[in-house]
Amino acid sequence: MGICWSIQIKSESALSIGYDSKTGEKNGNSNSSSKVSTGSQTQTPRSEGDILQSCNLKRFTYSELKSATRNFRPDSVLGQGGFGSVFKGWVDEHSLAPSKPGVGIVIAVKRLNQEGFQGHKEWLAEINYLGQLRHPNLVKLLGYCLEDDHRLLAYEFMPKGSMENHLFRRGSYFQPLSWRLRMKVALGAAKGLAFLHNAETMVIYRDFKTSNILLDSNFNAKLSDFGLARDGPTGDKSHVSTRVMGTYGYAAPEYLSTGHLTAKSDIYSFGVVLLEILSGKKAIDKNRPAGEQNLVEWAIPCLTNKRRIFRVLDPRLEGQYSLGRALKVANLALQCLYMEPKMRPSMDEVVSTLEELQDDEKRERRDPHAEPTTTNKARSCRQEAGPKMAAAYPRPSASLRA
Ligand SMILES: Nc1ncnc2c1ncn2[C@@H]1O[C@H](COP(=O)(O)OP(=O)(O)OP(=O)(O)O)[C@@H](O)[C@H]1O
Numbered sequence: 001m002g003i004c005w006s007i008q009i010k011s012e013s014a015l016s017i018g019y020d021s022k023t024g025e026k027n028g029n030s031n032s033s034s035k036v037s038t039g040s041q042t043q044t045p046r047s048e049g050d051i052l053q054s055c056n057l058k059r060f061t062y063s064e065l066k067s068a069t070r071n072f073r074p075d076s077v078l079g080q081g082g083f084g085s086v087f088k089g090w091v092d093e094h095s096l097a098p099s100k101p102g103v104g105i106v107i108a109v110k111r112l113n114q115e116g117f118q119g120h121k122e123w124l125a126e127i128n129y130l131g132q133l134r135h136p137n138l139v140k141l142l143g144y145c146l147e148d149d150h151r152l153l154a155y156e157f158m159p160k161g162s163m164e165n166h167l168f169r170r171g172s173y174f175q176p177l178s179w180r181l182r183m184k185v186a187l188g189a190a191k192g193l194a195f196l197h198n199a200e201t202m203v204i205y206r207d208f209k210t211s212n213i214l215l216d217s218n219f220n221a222k223l224s225d226f227g228l229a230r231d232g233p234t235g236d237k238s239h240v241s242t243r244v245m246g247t248y249g250y251a252a253p254e255y256l257s258t259g260h261l262t263a264k265s266d267i268y269s270f271g272v273v274l275l276e277i278l279s280g281k282k283a284i285d286k287n288r289p290a291g292e293q294n295l296v297e298w299a300i301p302c303l304t305n306k307r308r309i310f311r312v313l314d315p316r317l318e319g320q321y322s323l324g325r326a327l328k329v330a331n332l333a334l335q336c337l338y339m340e341p342k343m344r345p346s347m348d349e350v351v352s353t354l355e356e357l358q359d360d361e362k363r364e365r366r367d368p369h370a371e372p373t374t375t376n377k378a379r380s381c382r383q384e385a386g387p388k389m390a391a392a393y394p395r396p397s398a399s400l401r402a
């Protein structure tokens with residue numbers, strides 16, 4: 001969730017390829033993505049009473065959620081983020097009353113473990129947006145708890161966890177995601193963002209990243225974490241002026257330097273995620289060699305080149321994609337990452353491009369004379385690229401070691 005770290009961004013001018021190199025570090029852990037935060041608080045437009053009254057969600061007591069998670073047992077932890085820990089629990093399908101493990105439905109309970117106004121504000125923003133918005137590509141919020149100092153949120157359980165885990169975590173449970181599934185997730189997440197941007201009052205998500213893309217049992221992508229979401233500009237306003245928040249490596253350069261938030265900031269973050277999906281590499285990874293630590297900076301010069309593109313593409317995808325389509329996806333990422341926000345496509349355009357590519361692939365799978373995949377070409381280009389190509393995969397971020 002979008003709890004931010006108190007790192008002040010100095011308004012450095014962004015580098016020409018679209019990222020700000022003045023990155024901070026989360027708890028000194030260079031492997032984690034770092035939250036950004038500047039300036040003063042912004043106002044939540046609706047009152048807390050209005051939001052809680054109109055949200056149509058179940059209000060849980062603390063003891064209900066405690067019981068559903070068996071006293072927040074450590075072995076039921078699904079993950080950990082800036083907001084707090086997420087626990088697996090069980091409730092009755094209809095009444096949502098706590099039940100025994102194996103009875104009813106599984107839920108994910110997020111418990112705020114930080115004190116202070118920011119955590120409460122993000123908890124409320126989550127209820128504000130997910131209490132009103134429903135879409136197949138947004139995670140479903142079932143209810144919340146507000147009792148004394150306790151702030152919790154209860155969601156539908158997403159059995160395949162986060163896209164971040166699937167892309168970057170190693171181990172027998174996390175087999176490399178296939179090209180087809182990666183494209184499916186990219187399209188689903190794009191549809192979620194497009195829905196937000198096209199809502200009656202535009203919603204800017206502001207924290208688009210792989211850990212916030214959750215996956216159901218069929219790898220349908222659902223966006224979670226609306227703690228940083230904001231209503232888009234209204235009337236003749238071109239942007240919303242905000243405190244700069246989000247996650248380093250994903251936040252758009254113009255947003256970092258000015259605090260001016262537009263839907264195009266989300267498009268930039270989508271471009272970063274698309275690059276992560278293509279490459280299997282994290283947006284920022286201090287364990288990579290100098291010059292490769294920032295994925296956007298390193299990858300952009302390779303994206304339009306038929307030979308150098310293989311340096312970027314995840315070697316675990318070899319043989320699963322056609323070069324033509326990989327280049328199209330890479331080109332889409334490139335467009336999303338344009339320094340000039342107006343040049344970036346809209347989310348509707350992103351969705352159409354990904355849909356066309358997916359339709360092409362479906363047709364090709366049915367057609368025995370399909371364009372060959374890239375196994376051989378990829379192999380020769382990789383050899384040409386030399387020993388550096390034996391990519392060192394990043395370790396999972398600290399928040400994943402739960
Ligand atoms: N509804 C859910 N179903 C299953 N797992 C979930 C669910 N919600 C969260 N998780 C797991 O818990 C992890 C932590 O989620 P959380 O949103 O608190 O933090 P994050 O997104 O990883 O990091 P950050 O705080 O930087 O946004 C997720 O990465 C995911 O693995």
Ligand SMILES: [Mg+2]
Pocket residue numbers: 001081211212224225
């Ligand atoms: Mg999250």
